Amino acid sequence: MAQNTRYDILFEPVAIGPVTAKNRFYQVPHCSGTGHLRPQAHAAMRAMKAEGGWGVVCNEETEIHPSSDLSPYVENRLWDERDIPALRLMTDAVHEHGSLAGIELVHNGNHTYNLFSRAPALAVNDMSVSFGWPKQARAMDKSDIKELRRWHKQAALRSKEAGFDIVYVYAGHGMTLAQQFLLPEYNNRTDEYGGSLENRTRLIRELLEDTKEAVGDSCGVAFRFAVDELKGADGMQAEEEGRAVVELLAELPDLWDVNVSDWSNDSSTSRFNLEEGYQTQYTEFVKTVTSKPVVAVGRFTSPDMMVSLVKRKAVDFIGAARPSIADPFLPKKIEEDRIEEIRECIGCNICVSCDGMSIPIRCTQNPTMGEEWRRGWHPEFIRPKQSEQSALVVGSGPAGLECSMQLARRGYHVTLAEAADTLGGRVSAESNLKGLSAWSRVRDYRQQDLQQRGNVDIFTGSELSAEQVVELGIQNVFLATGAVWRRDGVGRSSRKPLPGVESAKVFTMEDIVSGVQMPSGPIVIYDDEQGYLGGVLADHLSSAGHEVIIVTPGSVVSAWTAYTLEQERIQTLLLKQGVKIIANHSISSVSDDNVTVSCVFTGKKMEIPCAGLLLVTERTRRTELYQSLIALKESGNKEAQPFNFELIGDALAPGLIADAVYSGHLAAQNFEEDPAEIERALFQRELPSLSIER
């Protein structure tokens, strides 16, 4: 039971078929970029969720056969019994904390390339594989369907053997064969698996029945189902076939795990869905149709909303992927009535981006995410101080705040000096831009933590010179002095300043957030970086009434945001707002009221009107203080001799906010650490076995 009785309802046990979750906190399956390649890292990450109080902890998409080979993406794998030991690492670790472990079995149909296994791809009908590879899947015949059922059943049995308590059938995210069979857009079969809804649901029913028959005696059988595709009448709708499917299968699964499709809708960012609970309108009907427990998601971080959802019978379980990544200890903090300590997800999808790059999951808010095994990091505990040293942190952007907070948590006395009048650095700046307001949580969480500690002195409006640093007499200095956007156009496309830039009306992100008056007439944004910022600024300025032209050497705007599932939305939004997009072009020169752009393919030039040029090309690290401290030390200044100082965050290497937080965390962790241990952690990795038999 919770320390605050208003949350008691969240800590009631709930049965899922033959198993019982100890509470209502349910980490739904989510990818992690560790999967079958990094089973120890995967197990340690999931175990942390269990330790943090999640009653159910699921894994991620788990391929059941070589014909559902998601390579190069790294998910879980249960092709045969050889995969059981790796998965058992997770279930054992989750069980240690009294939680249930769930496994999301999947065949991905034409959503797989099978590029590793080289097996022919399978689909409900003949059709191309879903991504840009010139390859087609073949329609499954009856014997293929029979085989598929056999594979799924074998995988269920192996799941049980691996120790899982909950076994999934999965029809969602626009990614799975079961969903393709269901959707008339894909299914034009003329046999008993096509046509009527009942026919299109047949495969799902069979998979559910097979799974129950195989493992239903001891495992809960969950059905993950996207009730709405958010395509209106062109797709599944919650109030049409979405409901009909739930009605047809209502009591068959032991648990309904419901959401919206595709993945970009389910994992919508705060930029496009600011408020938590954005899926509830689609999913809340499910509980009215079935007596089985229901789990649903919506980036929930507010305990009061959770309580309300359960009380008004919208859900039985509070589902979470991203909030459990940002704070694995969210349930424990609610249980112990430490609500203000919850590290809330900012909805940035950095976690999601890792899946697309097949790298271990990370999180802007929680720098320990994905580092549980490699570095032994814990989101709540950090090694106490080793001495009575104190530390000075210069700069309160994401790196400075995180470094200060972690050093303070270790027990060191921390002095945090910020040149500006408010804390947050680039986080404060960027969260002033349209769509990014939730990012301020990165600052708020840390600022609140720091302000409550007795061993932290915070000084704002305090720009420090090297001499002042030395005068302070604090011998360990962390320079989180950040970076500023270049005003000369140097970047990936050109290592030289743009001709004419010195006399042009040039602006950067810093000008926009500080409210500099923009000229009237077309504002040209040059997005040579191709991250998120160029598109954000285009949205920000065009929403404020400016005429905006965005020039990018990329083929689309904000190309990188494909990894955060935002690119299509951004380009659509900008086009609808009338932003002119000039893709595949770099800027070759600038004049008073024009820029000349050049086709990246042919070099062909054209002039476009430009009243003001907003450059998003590259950033300059602010290392002046660092250089001055080096100079002071090298000059033989006696007082400067004992000083240790290092750059962290963007001042060390500009990157994402997540990188800066990580850099600050790493510096705090490594402070007074044995160099051998620091090196060990940097080199740590999982390796292939060399003794696999042929």
Added chain:
Amino acid sequence: MAQNTRYDILFEPVAIGPVTAKNRFYQVPHCSGTGHLRPQAHAAMRAMKAEGGWGVVCNEETEIHPSSDLSPYVENRLWDERDIPALRLMTDAVHEHGSLAGIELVHNGNHTYNLFSRAPALAVNDMSVSFGWPKQARAMDKSDIKELRRWHKQAALRSKEAGFDIVYVYAGHGMTLAQQFLLPEYNNRTDEYGGSLENRTRLIRELLEDTKEAVGDSCGVAFRFAVDELKGADGMQAEEEGRAVVELLAELPDLWDVNVSDWSNDSSTSRFNLEEGYQTQYTEFVKTVTSKPVVAVGRFTSPDMMVSLVKRKAVDFIGAARPSIADPFLPKKIEEDRIEEIRECIGCNICVSCDGMSIPIRCTQNPTMGEEWRRGWHPEFIRPKQSEQSALVVGSGPAGLECSMQLARRGYHVTLAEAADTLGGRVSAESNLKGLSAWSRVRDYRQQDLQQRGNVDIFTGSELSAEQVVELGIQNVFLATGAVWRRDGVGRSSRKPLPGVESAKVFTMEDIVSGVQMPSGPIVIYDDEQGYLGGVLADHLSSAGHEVIIVTPGSVVSAWTAYTLEQERIQTLLLKQGVKIIANHSISSVSDDNVTVSCVFTGKKMEIPCAGLLLVTERTRRTELYQSLIALKESGNKEAQPFNFELIGDALAPGLIADAVYSGHLAAQNFEEDPAEIERALFQRELPSLSIER
């Protein structure tokens, strides 16, 4: 010595510092998509080259430190001593065949994201990482350079411990830190590592000296260097600084491995450089400057050209990556004067595409490539027949030809029936298109092989009905009946036929190669597939004088060809030829002389003129014969009962030509194979060790 004395010169031993290669055949480093993830597959693949007679077999880019972490790309890795056992698998296997093993050590500078290691990226100056990730590398200071040298030296020592005979310093392909230091475009340092050529070469010299000092007593030290960037005066030129670098360092390395940069220039496809030896004009000066042996590349497959190159002192070693992939036994075949048996590389870069997808290497010509460990396949030997069964192969496209040839090599009697008057199927068709003529080698190699065998009957102009198949009385039937391009517009963008398509003037690839008269006026190519074919057809038709408009839902033309390093060239070529590219649009309807296209982001429509619509959307499998045989069997026809028949190639699942060849090969390998062994091979894979210590 060779059986034909004219090739003797190719089999002379050549010293590389303290080691000696047994002949002049040198497999230069090339990526394989196996790398550190799949060390057993990697070792077996390299060993096959050694068995095939390559005197030197190198590995691939080998990361020397976590700050050169190429994830998600899978190359070799030598971060510390824990990587030695995996690499030793390769050196032991290569040594077994009397060949030398080389290792290409590398630090990639800002060409790495370090997304796994999360180490800050390093570069010659502050600059963005080279790909589309919002992240910057920091300029290396003196202590960074000192550390880099230490890492490189340690890696050299570990290379020796792992059994390598040749250790590389690598400055090429637009990918390495050493090259970035060299190029004034990137290097604007003001210290002794910047400015003059001597200064910019300093790091390379130091790395070479360090490596010689560390391992030069027993290992050859090679320098891989891109002498020309093919950017004219904007970059390194062979006759300018390229030569000057060779002059500066002439006698320092034990071997010069020279090529052109970037990778797309070095690995140019036959579509853009048809003839072998396309790099010689840039690299041949090197031997006039240094007394050390020189290896150079250029997709060499002709023994006479090889002899000529050595005789006229253009090279000492015949370097090869792709020709050694297409035919690992190229040296042996020359040695044994079996020239006509050489399986020549077609220059399609399917091998290269695997690196971009982090999947094991494959080859259009050599379906055993990458399968040496997993399936135990050998490019020259195949298990003999198990019985006196005979086989009928219907269709002589890539799958049918390969299947026939391998069955015949196994000793079965093979009847090959082709409906058309000539062999080759889609290979013959596509190689008629502009730029693809070298692809006919896929047909020619197999046709020549088949025609020389006594156990093969080939019938052209022989379309078979199910009844005729049964009448033939050959009980094992392989249906390689291929696929045809759809004429209704169904594909990724729409699962329904395009409105109006039935009455429009529609064409497909098959029409173009069969010489159908195209209408005058604009030809609209709808490339919904986004593979290579749409761009090839645009080139083909526009070169023939047609006005061409290419519409694609992709953001660029032939988006997939980024994986074969061709996309930029294709788009440049088409734009220069006046082809109009309408990217980010799908076709929503068709009328007599217009098509209506629709923006994939906003749905906004526009009409474009269209005299003829050439559809590249999806293919329909030709399974009529297969269906008829099933029907015949199910009807109870007694003569049909003993028949075994299966689909192979595009008729099973349309894909690349490489996929079809592989499918035909697999069917021949699996014929009369134990089903358990077939399944074992399908499920075979390398797995992570579960006992890595934290």
